[in-house]
Amino acid sequence: MALKKCKECDKEISTDAKVCPQCGKPQPKRSPWGCAIVAVIAVIIFMFAISNQSPTTPRTPPVGSDPATATDEQIYREFEVCMNEAKKTVGDDKLKGQAIAGNCMLGLKKYGDKRAQKAFKLYFNL
Ligand SMILES: [Zn+2]
Structure with missing residues (x-):
């Protein structure tokens, strides 16, 4: 198993440890899901930003049509x-x-x- 340094006492402890066995300090666990969720949120925000500023592909016909050709x-x-x-x-x-x-x-x-x-x-x- 992998080792990391405790932020509190600087001793090497298991990355799986929830609490430092040396000083008892709770260890923040970096779950891969945390990163995945951040990525998903970033993508959603990105899509939202794009959909908000896409003047080239309007869903409804443009307002203010040419009087000569307007139906x-x-x-x-x-x-x-x-x-x-x-x-x-x-x-x-x-x-x-x-x-x-x-x-x-x-x-x-x-x-x-x-x-x-x-x-x-x-x-x-x-
Ligand atoms: Zn410690």
């Missing part, structure tokens, strides 16, 4: 994203909801009134 679906999505974001701050307040709907409609102006209205009606089931 009705994309316009609707943009409105939906805008509403969802705004709702996070105002909650279920109806009056404020109408105000943010107006705000989001302004964001759709670039697609023209007709297409903006269409997305609006689709969203509110009108």
